[in-house]
Amino acid sequence: MADKKKNLMLMVPMLHQGGFERVCIKTARLMQEYYNVYILIFSSKDINFDVTGLEVIDIDVPAKKGTINKVFNVIKRVIKTRKIKKQLGIDIAYSFGSTANYVNVLSKGKERVLTGLRCQTDMESPKKIKMFCNGSDQVLSCSKEIVRQLLRDFDYNKSTYIYNPLDVEDVKAKGSEEIADMPFKGEDVKTISCMVRNDYIKGVWHLVKAFSLVYKKHPEARLIVLGAGNWSEYEKLSEQLGVKGKACFPGVKKNPFSYVSSSDIYVCSSNHEGFPNAVLEAMALGKPVISADCKTGPREILLSESEYDKLIKEIPNGDSTKDAIEGTYGILVPDLGENVDMDPNNITGGEKLLAEKIISLLDDEDKASRYAEKAYERAMFYAPEKYKESIHEIFKRYE
Numbered sequence: 367m368a369d370k371k372k373n374l375m376l377m378v379p380m381l382h383q384g385g386f387e388r389v390c391i392k393t394a395r396l397m398q399e400y401y402n403v404y405i406l407i408f409s410s411k412d413i414n415f416d417v418t419g420l421e422v423i424d425i426d427v428p429a430k431k432g433t434i435n436k437v438f439n440v441i442k443r444v445i446k447t448r449k450i451k452k453q454l455g456i457d458i459a460y461s462f463g464s465t466a467n468y469v470n471v472l473s474k475g476k477e478r479v480l481t482g483l484r485c486q487t488d489m490e491s492p493k494k495i496k497m498f499c500n501g502s503d504q505v506l507s508c509s510k511e512i513v514r515q516l517l518r519d520f521d522y523n524k525s526t527y528i529y530n531p532l533d534v535e536d537v538k539a540k541g542s543e544e545i546a547d548m549p550f551k552g553e554d555v556k557t558i559s560c561m562v563r564n565d566y567i568k569g570v571w572h573l574v575k576a577f578s579l580v581y582k583k584h585p586e587a588r589l590i591v592l593g594a595g596n597w598s599e600y601e602k603l604s605e606q607l608g609v610k611g612k613a614c615f616p617g618v619k620k621n622p623f624s625y626v627s628s629s630d631i632y633v634c635s636s637n638h639e640g641f642p643n644a645v646l647e648a649m650a651l652g653k654p655v656i657s658a659d660c661k662t663g664p665r666e667i668l669l670s671e672s673e674y675d676k677l678i679k680e681i682p683n684g685d686s687t688k689d690a691i692e693g694t695y696g697i698l699v700p701d702l703g704e705n706v707d708m709d710p711n712n713i714t715g716g717e718k719l720l721a722e723k724i725i726s727l728l729d730d731e732d733k734a735s736r737y738a739e740k741a742y743e744r745a746m747f748y749a750p751e752k753y754k755e756s757i758h759e760i761f762k763r764y765e
Contacts, residue, residue: 372765373454374401375477377447377461377470379429381405381413381422382594384563385530385643386462386482389508391415392531393460396754397761404454408443408465414620423450440468448473458764460506464494471501478503478764483512483525483640489661495520503764508641509662511684526760530641531753534745537650541627548628549614550588556728557588559629559648561622564595567638569658572702572720574600575713576635578607579721584728589613590629592622599708606710627651631727631734635720637704639663645696650745654737655696656723658716659686667744668696690719695744696737697723 374397378390394403404421409428425446430439447469451459460480461470467481481502489495489512499505499516505525507513516522550557558577562568570591577589589612591597597615604613619625626632632648634657641663645655649667657664661684665674673693681687686701702716727734 371400371402372457373404374761375404375406375451375454375456375459377406377459377466379408379463379465380411381407381415381417382411385640387415388643389530390462391417391420392533392750392753393757394420396531396750397758400758401458401761404456406447406450408469414618425450440472443469444472448475451475451477458761460761464498467498467502468494471498474501480504480506480760480764482506482508483516489515492520499524504760506760510666511662512640514678515684528756528760529748529753530643530646531750532643532646532650532745532748533750534650537623537647540621540623541651543621543624545621545624545628547616548625549590549616554586555588556584556586556631557590557629558631558633558724559626559653560589560591560593560633560635561626561644561647562591562593562636564593564597564600566704566706567636568593569635569637569702569704570600571603571706571708572658572714572717573633573635574603574609574613575607575710575717576633576720576724577613578604578609578710579713579718580724580728581609581612583725587612587724587728590625591615592617592619592625594618603708603710623647623651626653629653631656631724633720633724634658634664635702636660636664637701642667646745646748649695649741652738652742654727654734655741656720656727657696657698658700658702658720659691659698660701661686664696665693665698668693668698670694690723695740697727699723 376390376394378387381387394405397403406423410424427442456477458478459470461467462482470479479502481498499522507527508530510527513525513527516525580587600615604610626648632653632655634645637660639660659665691698699720700716
């Protein structure tokens, strides 16, 4: 009997390590029941996900520096992608993030094109957004805030949000694996963790400065920042702030969840997010969470529906709260800012407030325990089955 499944292409630049890459892989596995699924990538360098049983197509046009090279890269990617779409008879092509969106829209043939605006940085170029909106059959987002912004600022109403899937059981299983090189051990130690790459949008300098204040009040406190990048500047900042050896930057770990599982508090200091998977993963591990109220994502996770509605009524343009909010599922502090400041003598009011909220959890075990329970409860709301149903309903409209 002939295979009557439609052909679905998911498009992502790389499969290195990151939020939307993880969502891409999860989407592919969940949709194999309904479609012939292909994942198209621009480079297979440093694949850091299990792609067993998935059809991955590498067009081998990795990123290059320089404006002219970037333009030629887009052209090469578009030509190769258009050819592959035609050869495979792709019915639906869904791209994750701006880099892939460009190629998806420009290589459009007879297939239906869905683009994903998954982070506030995707929203900062009006020309880019108009191009994606004009060239897409639908724009998907992982945040209510982005849908609101598209309607408010671009009068675009063919957008919908769909929350990222969270495989709680998988995260818990990985979190329970033993690790031999946990830098901080001992019953008296209290560890603050964070999973990020070294990028200004993650605001890690804010976290390090806040931690230096926490350490003065709680000398048992430690900080571990997991993720890709050169962290030498942060090592230097830690030394200048008097927390050398108390803040650790071990880089990429194949299984970061064990390190988070061994910590006591999770902090997100980002100034831009789409829908922060790392926050939800920490919540799945039962960690109380404090997050900056960056443009999209954290408020939808940490606040209840009524708390969220109250906030957007008070600040309808989507700007950050000015005060800390102890929400139902976690603590929001005001957006900490995107201007990188590695001056150890300059500690802002926002950084002091972040430190104050971390200290409040270290001071009050009952409060920390209550937030740990509510974090896990919230994580269960994002089970893969809900995502599977929602994304399939969207795809079915374009079959």
